[in-house]
Amino acid sequence: MTTHHLDAPVADAALADLRAGDRVEVTGTLYTARDAAHKRMAEDIQKGREPPIPLRGQVIYYVGPTPPRPGSIIGSAGPTTASRMDKYMEALLQRGLKATIGKGYRSPPVVEAMKHHRAVYLVAVGGTGALLSKHIRSVRVVAYEDLGTEAIREMRVERFPVVVGNDIYGGDVFQEGVKRYAEIQVDAKPRYE
Amino acid sequence: MRSVPARAVEEKVRDLCIDINYHMPRDMLQAFERARETEVSPPGREVLTQLLANARTAASEGLPYCQDTGTAVVYIRQGEEVRVEGRLEEAVHRGVSAGTREGFLRGSIVRDPLRRQNTGDNTPPVLHVEREPGDKFHIAVMAKGSGAENMSQLRMLTPADGPDGIRRFVLQVVREAGPNACPPVTIGLGIGSTFDTVAWLAKKALFRPLGRRNPDPYYADLEVALLRDINRLGIGPMGFGGKNTALDLRIETAPCHIAALPVAVNLECHAHRVREAEL
Numbered sequence: 001m002t003t004h005h006l007d008a009p010v011a012d013a014a015l016a017d018l019r020a021g022d023r024v025e026v027t028g029t030l031y032t033a034r035d036a037a038h039k040r041m042a043e044d045i046q047k048g049r050e051p052p053i054p055l056r057g058q059v060i061y062y063v064g065p066t067p068p069r070p071g072s073i074i075g076s077a078g079p080t081t082a083s084r085m086d087k088y089m090e091a092l093l094q095r096g097l098k099a100t101i102g103k104g105y106r107s108p109p110v111v112e113a114m115k116h117h118r119a120v121y122l123v124a125v126g127g128t129g130a131l132l133s134k135h136i137r138s139v140r141v142v143a144y145e146d147l148g149t150e151a152i153r154e155m156r157v158e159r160f161p162v163v164v165g166n167d168i169y170g171g172d173v174f175q176e177g178v179k180r181y182a183e184i185q186v187d188a189k190p191r192y193e
Numbered sequence: 194m195r196s197v198p199a200r201a202v203e204e205k206v207r208d209l210c211i212d213i214n215y216h217m218p219r220d221m222l223q224a225f226e227r228a229r230e231t232e233v234s235p236p237g238r239e240v241l242t243q244l245l246a247n248a249r250t251a252a253s254e255g256l257p258y259c260q261d262t263g264t265a266v267v268y269i270r271q272g273e274e275v276r277v278e279g280r281l282e283e284a285v286h287r288g289v290s291a292g293t294r295e296g297f298l299r300g301s302i303v304r305d306p307l308r309r310q311n312t313g314d315n316t317p318p319v320l321h322v323e324r325e326p327g328d329k330f331h332i333a334v335m336a337k338g339s340g341a342e343n344m345s346q347l348r349m350l351t352p353a354d355g356p357d358g359i360r361r362f363v364l365q366v367v368r369e370a371g372p373n374a375c376p377p378v379t380i381g382l383g384i385g386s387t388f389d390t391v392a393w394l395a396k397k398a399l400f401r402p403l404g405r406r407n408p409d410p411y412y413a414d415l416e417v418a419l420l421r422d423i424n425r426l427g428i429g430p431m432g433f434g435g436k437n438t439a440l441d442l443r444i445e446t447a448p449c450h451i452a453a454l455p456v457a458v459n460l461e462c463h464a465h466r467v468r469e470a471e472l
Contacts, residue, residue: 081373129261
């Protein structure tokens with residue numbers, strides 16, 4: 001399996017080669033945001049204000065880290081479930097957001113919107129917050145500090161390991177995976193929440 | 194009558210909260226290794242390798258296994274010949290608070306479900322106290338992650354649905370959850386009682402050691418059959434496809450009304466952190 005290297009912020013051309021299921025190592029600057037920060041950014045946008053972080057070409061990592069021990073920059077920092085942020089995606093994609101990092105699947109409308117805006121969704125292995133933390137080089141709170149673990153942080157990462165969940169062509173790693181290995185079928189639709 | 198000081202409860206809860214977040218239980222690590230040996234999907238095997246590496250890093254570098262250090266679910270079984278000196282509920286609450294602060298765990302609890310102000314120290318915990326004969330005092334702490342909790346479901350089936358209806362429902366819940374529950378999952382299945390209690394039966398099943406079959410052979414067989422079918426769904430580790438979607442399924446049952454068949458499926462991620470101690 002090929003491993004791609006991706007610099008963050010992201011250049012459009014860098015996404016063309018990525019296909020669902022490919023391994024990627026991300027190096028550069030990410031912004032962290034999860035439920036509460038997304039809600040607040042949506043409120044900002046609704047009030048006609050711009051969100052407190054740049055979005056054009058940027059990567060958002062869905063994470064709420066554990067507190068750092070004295071002498072450390074961060075605690076454990078693995079991904080949270082991406083689809084809880086789905087209802088906020090369209091507004092962020094319109095402002096140029098190019099990639100998100102989380103775990104679990106995205107809803108069909110978001111997969112469609114990412115295709116339209118040529119953005120990708122990258123999957124980090126959920127529950128490996130200790131390992132992933134080792135790829136974080138610096139962390140600084142840049143907005144909504146009162147939200148604590150849910151504040152927006154600017155995070156510099158090095159060779160942060162992810163798998164392409166959804167590419168810009170509409171490919172989906174989870175659908176492809178289950179199709180390949182399922183021996184029985186059930187009548188069930190994924191719950192996008 | 195034996196006495197247990199509230200202070201001892203507090204300290205034990207604190208220690209368990211910290212311990213489970215840094216040291217993945219041995220039975221889980223063995224289950225990851227077994228899964229890695231049997232997994233046919235290359236990305237699935239890669240995920241299992243990372244889970245094992247993550248557990249090693251957590252223990253050696255003092256980083257919690259997962260950043261979601263969970264809702265603290267505390268399950269106490271108190272012998273009828275044991276008296277707690279002091280206030281039990283307060284002791285458990287203080288133990289969780291101390292464990293969160295001293296263990297550098299994440300405060301993941303909001304005081305109010307809609308107004309959502311983080312309490313900062315992961316309190317209050319969820320506390321279950323059951324009385325039993327004898328003079329033992331057991332405390333178990335589970336750090337319950339919310340990714341899998343969010344994917345759990347409860348349904349009031351009818352008696353006519355029977356085991357086939359339960360099978361359909363369980364497979365549907367696991368399939369709908371897919372990658373979101375952080376597979377390989379473990380599953381607590383509650384059957385019977387009423388709407389309020391069936392969910393607790395499902396959670397209680399998760400407190401049983403991994404692979405500990407129901408003592409009733411009828412339900413033990415059902416556990417094995419359901420687990421086999423779940424692992425034919427193809428979801429695999431982290432949903433990347435594969436044969437290891439669930440590591441275990443445990444059933445707890447209770448009597449129920451002639452009109453009812455309540456069923457609760459409590460999903461638990463691979464970060465299944467539970468430990469029990471005796472005071």
